[in-house]
Amino acid sequence: MRSEAVILAAAFGYLALLFLIAAWGDRRASQGRSVIGSPTVYALSIAVYCTAWTFYGSVGRATTQGASFLLIYLGPTLAMLSAPFILRKMVRVASDQRLTSIADFISARYGKSRVLGALVALVALVGITPYIALQLKAITLSHAVLVSYPAPIELQLAEERFWVDKSFWVALVLAVFIILFGTRHLDASERHEGMVAAIAFESLVKLVAFISVGVFTVFVLFNGVGDLFARAGADPQLRQALDLSAVDGGALGWSGLLLLAFLAFLTLPRQFQVLVVENVDERHLIRASWLFPLYLLAINLFVIPIALAGMLLLGGSDPDSFVLTLPLSAGLEALPLLVFIGGLSAATGMVIVETIALSTMVSNQLIMPLLLRSPRWRLESRGELRGWLLGIRRVAILLILLLGYLYHALLGDAYSLVTIGLVSFAAAAQFAPALLLGLYWRGANRRGAITGLVLGAMVWAYTLLLPGFAQSGWLPLSLIEQGPWGLDWLRPYALLGLEGWDIYTHSLFWSLGLNLTALVGLSLFGRQSRLEQTQAALFTGALRRDAMPTSLWQGQTSRGELRDLLTRYLGAKAATRVLEGGDDDRPAPPALIARTERALAGALGSASARVLINSVVRGEALDLEAVLRILDTTSQTLEYNRRLKQKSEELARIGEELRGANERLRELDRLKDEFVAMVSHELRTPLTSIRAFAEILRDGKDLPDAKREQFLEVVVQESQRLSRLIEEILDLARLESGRLTLNPQRLDLAALARHGLAAVERLQAERGVTLESAIEPGEAWVMGDPDRLAQVIINLLDNAGKFADDERPRVRLTLSRHKTHYRLAVEDNGPGIAEAERERVFEKFHQIKQQQGGKRRHRPKGSGLGLPISRGIVAHLGGRLWVEPAPTLGGACLIMELPEALDD
């Protein structure tokens, strides 16, 4: 079954199947029933990340570097977890501005710079071509292993000519595939639906193939994972294989590789293509963020078992081929073929996407700008250029594949698969500073990005690419060992004497360090053009606003001129679609100019599109200052509005509080004035009468003794009243300042109540008030100051008497037990106190107000201080004093509650 014919039929049959799937996908898309509009297909297409390098090289790396091969996949896992912060923004910007490649993206961010775009395209071309070569090499190698096993393969490779090399023909078939399905539309920002469908299918094939080998190895060659690991553990040579010490550079190398994989995943042209350009719906990122890492986990699950099994059973043969040689060694026929197809799918998937991405870059960023500058190209007589543009892209595809094949043919076998892959990763990582910093820092400018990229790429080439050439024999090995011209400190793997690091971390440190330093430094001390400022604002604020405001174009042109431009570059159909009819002599509205630029950008790249638009629009096409102002104001206004709203709410609340406090203060102030007036009045009344009677006594020498006696009695009584009043005011002052001294002791409230009743009995009788009492408990022990409590009780009784009914005044005192408290209630049959007034009677000036507001009553009134003082005293003793409607007499009822005293 391993005959040449069968293998060829399988390989090219598989490629034919890819054509069918892609054609089917494209047909469905043109019918409007897209097959790639699902997050699962999106996640599978991202799995183009797993190339032949993953398929064959992971096992090889695991045999020499232990678990570090996992880092290549943990980095992307981190990148996908950060999708809500990084990738979502990239997708949003790219779809807003119709950006078609990472070169276009970076060029657009830095003011649609043509230099930067060309630079990124060039670095990608130099850095990634070896990676394409690697895929072709993997196809050749796996084919050779399959055909010649168990004979060694080295001899065969050397003998073959290129037309015998299967990978040459595979590359040709791929070129046809890519030209058919990758350049169907001129607009590179349009999705390549058929191609994505084929890529997603390839991802499934390689996963199934790899897992099949894994299951076969673990469960057929060995009796499960336990058996395999036990046998590997028993082998002294393998015992250390998985240790951290097997990783180059140890912990530092570990971190360096993790960072490298993280950055490369975001910056590799093919990843940008599937992640950003081919993204149909931003929400697909959500599911892909965990589904793709799950795919990576699944495809890596069996790498270590296969590596261990290979080392146990096939020690000495090439570890990169273990995936194939393990089933071959067991004498199987079908499984090796499946593995070969799996490896083929991994390799072709990568080559297809990478070539599309690179060809878009090369045609839009390298060739188009050159052509636009040449005067011959600008001749009006050229007619329609659409065909030319597609032709350029197709030639670019062929050239890139040819370049990859040449590299593969010349490379020799010095490099293992993984080495080339990581060198390419490090090249792509040079885009990361300009890309990532540009997404978040508005200050990053063009000169910084260009200088950083140039420096980073040069250091990368010196520390990774050239030593690689030296190892392949193209340069003398002394370059690595002694440094160029024997300069020790220039050794590429130990720059400035930095030794002991693994080569990738070493290269990454120097290249990214210089790259970042130049970018930040020149940005901090450089200036940005207006277009740069606008683009920077659009990129950094992409998630905060919708699309670019288009109403700011102020240049003038006619529809006819735009139509000519579109027809020349994109064809008549596209021109009609963009312009949607209308009179050609009429001036074009600003939104139309913006749409035209976007349409051109999708096909030619943003930098070229801008040049073309400027060539037909008179005056400054876009009022950049206005755009910037609007961008700034929209983001700032949003923030400002939010804060303003918060502040005004706060202010309203504080204002309300202040108004209340002010109201209260004014009330208190008024009450205080009234109180002062009242106190003065109360003090003056007895004083006046004392003075009057004293004057009578002084002048009336001949008054009868009885009269004199009577007058003196009045003077004495009025003096007593005066001193009582002053005493009350003093009490109040003490209460309020907290200086009132009480002498709490155990006392019998019942006795105190009886005593109080007796004290007021005569006075009340004189006023005609009927006193009743109901003292239930024989004894009621509470803690209290006897004098003060007596004062409270007398005050309550006195008060009640004053407010009782005018005709038949009645006052009733009750003492009862209430749970652990005693309640002493004094009620009257007066008009009662309205609900709203009940708390206010305890305000110290309250009564004054009532007296002035209501009709004057014939019975003497107090100062209005009795109740506030009483409440203060009761509160000091741990009790309460409040008002309720009287239960039996129907007037007001004042209740004093004191806690029961504990038995000693």
Add this chain to the structure above:
Amino acid sequence: MREPDKRPRHLERLLALLLLALALFSPPLVIIADRPLAGGLSALPLYLLLAWGLVIGLAAWLLERGAREGDRE
């Protein structure tokens, strides 16, 4: 619907998960995990696969729950 993440603290949770993953995959914890199992081989790969699975599970839980809540809005 251009802003799908209106849910409270959704982005903060995702950021925390990212930092957790970074910590799990990086040296201090990786060095701790690098010790021989009963069979004699290092536990490092096993630890990495388990931590990886845990992170993916958490991400799936957070993101899918978030997506459902987002639909209900």
